[in-house]
Amino acid sequence: MPETLAELTTLRVGGPATEIVHASTEQALVGAVRSADAAGSPLLLVAGGSNLVVSDGGFDGTVVRVATRGIHASTDEPDAAVCGGVTVTVAAGEPWEPFVEHAVEQGWVGIEALSGIPGSVGATPVQNVGAYGQEVADTVASVRCWDRVDDVQRTFAAADCGFGYRTSRFKQDPARYVVLDVTFQFRTGRLSAPVRYAELARTLGVQVGARAPMRDVREAVLTLRRAKGMVLDAADHDTWSAGSFFTNPLLAPDAADRLPQDAPRWAQPDGSVKTSAAWLIEHSGFSRGYGSRRAALSGKHTLAITNRGGASTADLLDLAAEIQRGVHRTYGVWLVNEPVLVGCDLPAVDESTTVR
Numbered sequence: 001m002p003e004t005l006a007e008l009t010t011l012r013v014g015g016p017a018t019e020i021v022h023a024s025t026e027q028a029l030v031g032a033v034r035s036a037d038a039a040g041s042p043l044l045l046v047a048g049g050s051n052l053v054v055s056d057g058g059f060d061g062t063v064v065r066v067a068t069r070g071i072h073a074s075t076d077e078p079d080a081a082v083c084g085g086v087t088v089t090v091a092a093g094e095p096w097e098p099f100v101e102h103a104v105e106q107g108w109v110g111i112e113a114l115s116g117i118p119g120s121v122g123a124t125p126v127q128n129v130g131a132y133g134q135e136v137a138d139t140v141a142s143v144r145c146w147d148r149v150d151d152v153q154r155t156f157a158a159a160d161c162g163f164g165y166r167t168s169r170f171k172q173d174p175a176r177y178v179v180l181d182v183t184f185q186f187r188t189g190r191l192s193a194p195v196r197y198a199e200l201a202r203t204l205g206v207q208v209g210a211r212a213p214m215r216d217v218r219e220a221v222l223t224l225r226r227a228k229g230m231v232l233d234a235a236d237h238d239t240w241s242a243g244s245f246f247t248n249p250l251l252a253p254d255a256a257d258r259l260p261q262d263a264p265r266w267a268q269p270d271g272s273v274k275t276s277a278a279w280l281i282e283h284s285g286f287s288r289g290y291g292s293r294r295a296a297l298s299g300k301h302t303l304a305i306t307n308r309g310g311a312s313t314a315d316l317l318d319l320a321a322e323i324q325r326g327v328h329r330t331y332g333v334w335l336v337n338e339p340v341l342v343g344c345d346l347p348a349v350d351e352s353t354t355v356r
């Protein structure tokens, strides 16, 4: 059994935990959570550990590893031939990437562009995982949870999950919900959902908005991701990361106007303007590979902060803070971390620079 969080996280940092409980059934998962809560012991849920930065001091409490399994599909009734859909319920601990591979093989449409993302199915609604023009909010029908505050099970329809850009009600209220399973509603077919991401469309040789064979979309996404160090590979330190370390900032329109002409800008439905964190980092003087021999930006992508082998959490956060300060000095925008920080922190966000 692992004793430190470093063994459970893709960044491979984090000190010891007081207790680590491995929960491979739903009963064990809820039981472990209830026992910790009843004892007043701080609780940390860990599944794939791919979106976590844990302090060098470790976690003084109970770590519950979510390792439940099970995929149950049921064709839509009563008129499946007309609807052509399928409802699939997946246990929280199922690994996400093999599930996407399975979905593409089965002809379940809508998560093919989310190929290659590490971690578990249960964590995907937590930050509304997204990439290459898709996010899980597009296909999640409902999320069944354990509510730690009311000591009951609850099922949230997608509309009640509070999904937004890399957020949800589960992320906003982290001490409350344990995701038990996620139900997806997929259209079935051989072709993908419309390709919305320009780089992916270019790679596939189709127009944005067109469909392509799902297997081609999956392969193209995996190729693009590998080139950016965004597919886990134990032999490649560029992938010893938590993926993107910063979210793309959402700016008020006047703040977006102050950026240089060539900065990327994507208008959002709520009137805010999204810009590219990677662009801001690069144009603030931090190039690929920037950092020390222990902690550095990936050699393939400036958004990933990576452990080069001997990094501590403090090394990684020092680099993250240096980048935050550098981008703020250059463009007046304060970058916000995407991974969940446990027992450690970055300098407080300057709220005036971003919409949220």
Ligand SMILES: Cc1cc2nc3c(=O)[nH]c(=O)nc-3n(C[C@H](O)[C@H](O)[C@H](O)COP(=O)(O)OP(=O)(O)OC[C@H]3O[C@@H](n4cnc5c(N)ncnc54)[C@H](O)[C@@H]3O)c2cc1C
Residues within 6 Å of the ligand: 010, 044, 045, 046, 047, 048, 049, 050, 051, 052, 066, 092, 117, 118, 119, 120, 121, 122, 123, 124, 126, 127, 128, 129, 130, 131, 170, 174, 177, 178, 179, 180, 229, 230, 231, 232, 239, 241, 242, 243, 244, 340
């Ligand atoms: C190389 C790489 C590439 C990545 N690419 C992307 C990407 O393209 N898009 C993207 O959105 N993310 C990406 N990520 C981030 C990460 O993979 C996702 O956020 C993933 O969903 C995290 O899953 P996990 O099981 O590893 O969660 P963990 O890291 O174990 O946990 C993350 C958070 O969710 C909580 N949590 C975990 N399981 C549950 C549960 N069952 N119920 C309630 N809370 C829970 C944890 O307590 C923690 O707060 C990437 C990460 C890496 C390392």
